[in-house]
Amino acid sequence: MPSSSSTGSDSGRPAPPSLWRDGDFRRLWAGQTASQLGEHACLVVLPLFAVLTLDAGAGQLGALRAVGQAPILLLSLFVGAWVDRWRTRTVMVLTDVGRALVLGAAAVAGLLGRLGLPALLVVAFAVGALSVFFDVAYQASLVRLVKRDQLVRANSALEGSRSAAQIGGPALGGALVSVLSAPIAAASSALFFALSFLSIRRIGRRESVPERSERPPRVWRRIQEGLRFVAGDTSLRSVCLASAAFQFFFAAVMTVHLLFLPRDLHLPGAAVGLVLAATGPGALLGSLLAARLPSRFGHGAVLVSAAALGDGVFLLVPALHGSSAVTVPALLAISFAFGAFGQLVNVTLMAVRQTLTPDGMQGRAAATINFVGMGLTPLGSLLGGFLAEAWGTRTSLLVTAAGMLLSPALMALSPLARLGRTLPAPPEAPASPEAPAPSV
Structure with a gap:
């Protein structure tokens, strides 16, 4: 960007009309909203599955939550280096598919009575790791989709939907577990990631990414x-x-x-x-x-x-x-x-x-x-x-x-x-x- 840019307008709405008329931004917003709903529902569904179905104790429940959060510390730096080398749309759709498949498999195994605590720990880690990829990618993708003078309003729209997901996701997850069952609630969370996939895959704008070389830089160097x-x-x-x-x-x-x-x-x-x-x-x-x-x-x-x-x-x-x-x-x-x-x-x-x-x-x-x-x-x-x-x-x-x-x-x-x-x-x-x- 050659010069400073204004970051605001007189409108009090989360984003100006020109931003919402951008179909690619709307698809990113819808996909991110669905993804956040699925992610925050999982924060309740998986622990309730452990407590209600597997009769997990306090220590086991704490371990489950820690395993789900561990990818933030273990993978963030590597994910940041990797995401900068790929199109963010590709990263997001692949992580959505991965999370939907993992939770779908967990739901089937739970319905068959074959999902124990070790397997649930693997599910929690896998969902957490893929969520790190998605979160880093969608933050980077926003800069490639909207003008820099629209970043504050675009972030306001995305963070607003994330806040709504923080409220509705856990409540929805808890309600699904109570009304249906923990395995079916896990399958319902997978549907949110499938919806995110369907929305984000329709983003048509091509991104500029670094050219590939015969000797790409090592991940530690990046x-x-x-x-x-x-x-x-x-x-x-x-x-x-x-x-x-x-x-x-x-x-x-x-x-x-x-x-x-x-x-x-x-x-x-x-x-x-x-x-x-x-x-x-x-x-x-x-x-x-x-x-x-x-x-x-x-x-x-x-x-x-x-x-x-x-x-x-x-x-x-x-x-x-x-x-x-x-x-x-x-x-x-x-x-x-x-x-x-x-x-x-x-x-x-x-x-x-x-x-x-x-x-x-x-x-x-x-x-x-x-x-x-x-x-x-x-x-x-x-x-x-x-x-x-x-x-x-x-x-x-x-x-x-x-x-x-x-x-x-x-x-x-x-x-x-x-x-x-x-x-x-x-x-x-x-x-x-x-x-x-x-x-x-």
């Missing part, structure tokens, strides 16, 4: 290029550090939060679930706000202020006492505000990252930031549990919630805070010494 690119760009490095700080302390906060609600506030399980679910509607609002606030007030101002408000609202939780009639509405408001401001930050940061990254680096930049950001979450969870045992839940929640403010502080001290209403053009992609430069 990973190193992605790491060096993110580390060498001050804005992207700040995104990485702020994301890592947030994920670390948020993992600690949630560990203590899940102890604080039932033990200190004596909330029943249904009330705890309701409180946690309130972040979903807030995220929908945040997606809508992200379509217009950065172009009106500036990307930097929105990032810092929204992160400070969203993270700081958790400081109110340790101050709550009294009956559930008082605490539950307050907790619902806190969760809603956290979801709204948090999603506003997420959408804006994604647009910043995509705009500042050359097309040939999109997959690796996304994977690098995801890897660094999510890599600290296990340590954060351990810290939250340790502090809760040593200091008690109320004090620990206050300390870890205060730690979340490190993320907006890092952004405020970085070049991100100085981003205005328009975003600068990306630098040229670094040329690989073992391969020709990407074609345009």
Whole structure:
């Protein structure tokens, strides 16, 4: 892109009419929405299958969830390097087919009574691994489908559908298990991936991908290029550090939060679930706000202020006492505000990252930031549990919630805070010494 571009318009809708008239974008949006519904339904269907059908214990259930999340840490960097060498449409349709087949096979095996816990662990890992491929590919594909001055609105539309999937997916998965059965619910999740496949395969726009050479660069070299690119760009490095700080302390906060609600506030399980679910509607609002606030007030101002408000609202939780009639509405408001401001930050940061990254680096930049950001979450969870045992839940929640403010502080001290209403053009992609430069 030769010059800076505007990222907004006067419209308050998630995307301007010109964007929605783009059939390829609509197909990507529909496919991503179906994929997210299937993915979030699986987060409930597979654990319920283990508990209700296989009578899994708490430790086994924890292992199942960990195995499903492990691909984020194990594969993200490799996936980023690989996706940048292929057409994203091809990656997405293949992963949709793979997830549909895996879940379909699991459903058949479950109906026949031949799906044990070891096989379910394999299913969880396979679905998680393919989802990493899909998520990195769809983020990279957006830059190849829409103009850079439409990225904020396009991300707002996609993140809005993802937020809706976060609300409806688990509820749908739980309802299918209750009304039908766990194996049939798994088959229903496979249908969502099939729908995603049918939509994304109809994307007709050809993508520019790097030319193939007789000696393609080794995957480790491509990973190193992605790491060096993110580390060498001050804005992207700040995104990485702020994301890592947030994920670390948020993992600690949630560990203590899940102890604080039932033990200190004596909330029943249904009330705890309701409180946690309130972040979903807030995220929908945040997606809508992200379509217009950065172009009106500036990307930097929105990032810092929204992160400070969203993270700081958790400081109110340790101050709550009294009956559930008082605490539950307050907790619902806190969760809603956290979801709204948090999603506003997420959408804006994604647009910043995509705009500042050359097309040939999109997959690796996304994977690098995801890897660094999510890599600290296990340590954060351990810290939250340790502090809760040593200091008690109320004090620990206050300390870890205060730690979340490190993320907006890092952004405020970085070049991100100085981003205005328009975003600068990306630098040229670094040329690989073992391969020709990407074609345009």
